[in-house]
Amino acid sequence: MTLPADLHRPEYGTRTLADVLPSVAAGLGAGGADRLGLAEVLRGARRVAVLLVDGLGADLLRAHAGTAPTLAALATPLGDLQAPCPSTTPVSLTSLGTGLPPGSHGVLGFVTDVPGRDRPVTHTQWTDDPDPATWQAQGTVFEQLAAADVASTVVGPYAYATSGLTRAAYRGARYAPAVSPGDLAAGLTRSLAVGDRALVYGYHAELDLTGHVRGVDSPSWRQQLAHVDLVVAQVLDDLPDDAALLVTADHGMLDVPAGNRLDVDATPALGAGVRLLAGEPRARYVHAHAGAADDVLAAWRAELDDRAWVVGRDEAIASGVFGPVDHALAARIGDVVALARGTWALTATRQEKVPSMLAAYHGSLTATELAIPLLVARGAAL
Structure with missing residues (x-):
């Protein structure tokens, strides 16, 4: 890919x-x-x-x-x-x-889902x-x-x-x-x-x-x-x-300018069907409710456009960005992966108040x- x-x-x-x-x-x-x-x-x-x-x-x-x-x-x-x-x-x-x-x-991330536990781990x-x-x-x-x-x-x-x-x-x-x-x-x-x-x-x-x-x-x-x-x-x-x-x-x-911060929590289309938001502002893992993964992927692609590379889990794995992925570990990656482009950040001011206030970020490619x-x-x- x-x-x-x-x-x-x-x-x-x-x-x-x-x-x-x-x-x-x-x-x-x-x-x-x-x-x-x-x-x-x-x-x-x-x-x-x-x-x-x-x-x-x-x-x-x-x-x-x-x-x-x-x-x-x-x-x-x-x-x-x-x-x-x-x-x-x-x-x-x-x-x-x-x-x-x-x-x-x-x-596989700063914050990742613990499969089967419905909660994240912050490493x-x-x-x-x-x-x-x-x-x-x-x-x-x-x-x-x-x-x-x-x-x-x-x-x-x-x-x-x-x-x-x-x-x-x-x-x-x-x-x-x-x-x-x-x-x-x-x-x-x-x-x-x-x-x-x-x-x-x-x-x-x-x-x-x-x-x-x-x-x-x-x-x-x-x-x-x-x-x-x-x-x-x-x-x-x-x-x-x-x-x-x-x-x-x-x-x-x-550094991420104030005008290049898309607040996930203030964008309803990005919350629909989402069970857990993981990752960090320049490298998001989005975990969907059962049966909602395709809709979540479509919504994130449409909303983010060229501000991020947005792909499904299988596409992200096939791209090789993580190296070979052990099948037993794949669920730790989101159903949707969004890696920020340029100097954009995908903040979440309600869920991640302090991280959303930072001046500089990393995480993308x-x-x-x-x-x-x-x-x-x-x-x-x-």
Whole structure:
């Protein structure tokens, strides 16, 4: 199936976030395929740190290179990579941790329906219902590393140490809670010293939050980017001689003007026949009442027109945007899928009051949302 010209299918298996950790594992001698061709970049490295900066889209970084001189000076041997679909944090982090596209690991959106339960799960607030071990049943790259006697550590926010998403995406790794960006930097370098071979993954959250609330074209966002740059500089100052640092992201972001927000809750045609509205403003999953799916699809197509790519579940799966979709996971995708085009957002001011007030969003398949950097620094001995 052909997507609209301004939306793009992620190149799973060759150039996505899901291909990073399998390639690093191969470079550390833990087996698997070097999907990205990182062999030369990691040659001689016994320790690798992977820092993911939430919301650090490649287009945004290029546009603000002067604000982030440390990041701008890092090597880009492979060019841009791509986020998965939807281009949103829980989907991306699970793809990173498992090395799989969303259709295989099953974390398919920011908010998704729990089939048979008539309720959604918000993956950033997820604890133990549904059980992370069954909701995301695939093995992780961290488990692969453990089997090969490679020490792996996740350095992330203290609040997420035991979350459902952490257990789904990172199981097999030791979790080292961080209480601040400075603690994150120190935790990365400290954890690199563990074992003869080591992978340390760090997650930095604040840039994404700042972008959502203030916009990516704001002084606040630029100031926060400068703080990210300082964290990277601190990690580089203490990088072991036999280590490599990779910096990447989970998605890009874009500001959404006030005039480009279609309020689903204020548009009666978009509510008819709908059992559950899931996803997020730029990547909607619409679950219909029994027998109403065709009518809901027709109504959403007619109402949204060229503001979104609107397809039924089977069409969305056939397009390949999620990668191969396990049949047992397909019902987590809406009966109707609507991915925003341009700078449109499909808000829901009654059902999602706070998310509808944000300045910037992500989730769809525009080039800016998909493009993520892969920046590289090597220790002095490499």
